[in-house]
Amino acid sequence: MIVNKVLPRFFSHICDVPLSATDAAGVLYFGRLFDLCHSAYEAALRAGAKPLRAYLTGEIILPIVRCEAQFKQPIYCSDSLRIDLSLGDLKDSSFQIHYHLYGVTGGDLLCAIAMTHHVCIDRHSRQRSSLPPELVAMLTASI
Amino acid sequence: MIVNKVLPRFFSHICDVPLSATDAAGVLYFGRLFDLCHSAYEAALRAGAKPLRAYLTGEIILPIVRCEAQFKQPIYCSDSLRIDLSLGDLKDSSFQIHYHLYGVTGGDLLCAIAMTHHVCIDRHSRQRSSLPPELVAMLTASI
Amino acid sequence: MIVNKVLPRFFSHICDVPLSATDAAGVLYFGRLFDLCHSAYEAALRAGAKPLRAYLTGEIILPIVRCEAQFKQPIYCSDSLRIDLSLGDLKDSSFQIHYHLYGVTGGDLLCAIAMTHHVCIDRHSRQRSSLPPELVAMLTASI
């Protein structure tokens, strides 16, 4: 389950919360948290492995089979967030990423945490496949 | 351009505005109007031609090359809308759909109008292709 | 955590997966699962309590503080899903809803499960508040 302690991060991403991610309750729509986290993961891939598009058409696919989030503080339109990515469970054909989202205006405030669990599948055989080495390198780096 | 007069409709679809389509201004996020319209188009395809999924993998593709919308009344979370679809320009390899969105609580109130312009392309040659007959039949029906 | 056994449901909702909920991997974008679940919850509120909009402007608010999902089968554009809602933990000022999503074409196939955890807060004092009775009635009904 979601870990509250701050793990060593392998990537950090800054984003502003767009109007399109909010809802009529006046805050972030809960499901859009995953869009923000996944965009941070895509930025990590671009910087440290390959752009996501390469994985959409390659030999292996990396579907998300589980995800979780906890909301600790309201997140508003135009808030600047820093999303720290850290590695959770890592196995031969799967990995988990933990996301810690901090409001960065006036000191770091932990607003939300999230987790995505990815498995690596051979596109053709549909069997589990080992994670590609550049992805393992990205996940096990630290900053 | 968008036509304000009410054309004969070929399909009508009822939907409730979900929280996920609203934004922190308290109303429908303008870009989500197209999601509502496209879902109505998908319901029309399912009822009168083939489910959209069939067109995602078939010989022809139907990309949208232009779209427009006008907003006339605020649209709120939980509003019940009726979306009337009518045919605009129809050519051998393209068509336009006009959408009239009415709030249906307490008498019809025109809230927004929209338009999508689709072209028909052969998936392999990338050349213009004639619209499939079941699609023309759906577009030229009237209710 | 997410419960795999099928609990007694208090509501059931049918929906078709729209193109707008899919991504370039060809299946449902994982974060959109929560949009589908929340729309089913909104349909339950409309049928058994009050439309969600009433709760957006009333004395209490019902923010989601935690959510989870597990994906068991790929979900495609135009798939027809049945979403069964059942009650998880129920306390004086919080509740959990479990969602079981079944593909309904050719026999029920469990595609995904999800959970949302809501707390009830007084809008003005920001303190925990008892759940409104019509909501408790809705959650504890069974069909």
Place this chain on the structure above:
Amino acid sequence: MIVNKVLPRFFSHICDVPLSATDAAGVLYFGRLFDLCHSAYEAALRAGAKPLRAYLTGEIILPIVRCEAQFKQPIYCSDSLRIDLSLGDLKDSSFQIHYHLYGVTGGDLLCAIAMTHHVCIDRHSRQRSSLPPELVAMLTASI
């Protein structure tokens, strides 16, 4: 209507197309183009006027009453786009923004154009109101 010639821009914004903005046809979901454009507008506001959140709670509101888009080239997940914003019609209580979206990998390629038309309304009287001066200054700057 949408202008094809390149107007002097007042702001330019770089973004990468996230998976969440694509659909199962393998390209950008047409309605998400407006999310990308609006995020660029929000970045312009932040840099040259006030963050959008200030306008969500202030004396005036700036609803979009019309929008349009034309798609010229397919836009894929992980594409890097430059969005140039230029001023269209400017009146005492309304303005239009034109968006030119260029793929920036291997030379600028115009992928899409869009337009949003905003009106300025007094929140309380619901009457037209003059645009705030910092917004006019932002719109009439050039880079």
